[in-house]
Amino acid sequence: MTDQQPLSERLDEIRNYVALLTPIPDMALLMDVDERTLRDEIDDRTSPVSLAYRRAKAEVALKLRTRDIELADAGSTTAADNVADYFRFMGCEE
Numbered sequence: 001m002t003d004q005q006p007l008s009e010r011l012d013e014i015r016n017y018v019a020l021l022t023p024i025p026d027m028a029l030l031m032d033v034d035e036r037t038l039r040d041e042i043d044d045r046t047s048p049v050s051l052a053y054r055r056a057k058a059e060v061a062l063k064l065r066t067r068d069i070e071l072a073d074a075g076s077t078t079a080a081d082n083v084a085d086y087f088r089f090m091g092c093e094e
Contacts, residue, residue: 004032007041011052018056 007014010031017027024042028035041049065086071079 007033007038007049008047011048014049014052015056018053019060021060 004010013031014027017030022030024039025035028038031038038049041047042053044050045054065083068079068082068086072083
């Protein structure tokens with residue numbers, strides 16, 4: 001690994017990788033950081049890295065759910081099944 005900016009100064013890069021659905025091992029490799037270090041930062045719910053990662057992940061999930069709802073409205077049975085699953089999960093989270 002090379003000397004680079006601290007992860008807390010690379011939040012846009014992290015958000016961009018999450019937006020592209022990049023798995024953590026690939027993200028670490030592309031960012032040239034130790035995977036364990038990246039995972040530790042993501043696991044620390046108080047760190048800016050974790051907040052950026054989780055917020056970006058929530059934004060991607062919202063975008064995917066929105067698209068599934070649009071497709072379900074257009075008649076896609078697979079999307080309708082996905083939407084039903086989202087609704088059931090939402091109920092479990094309450």
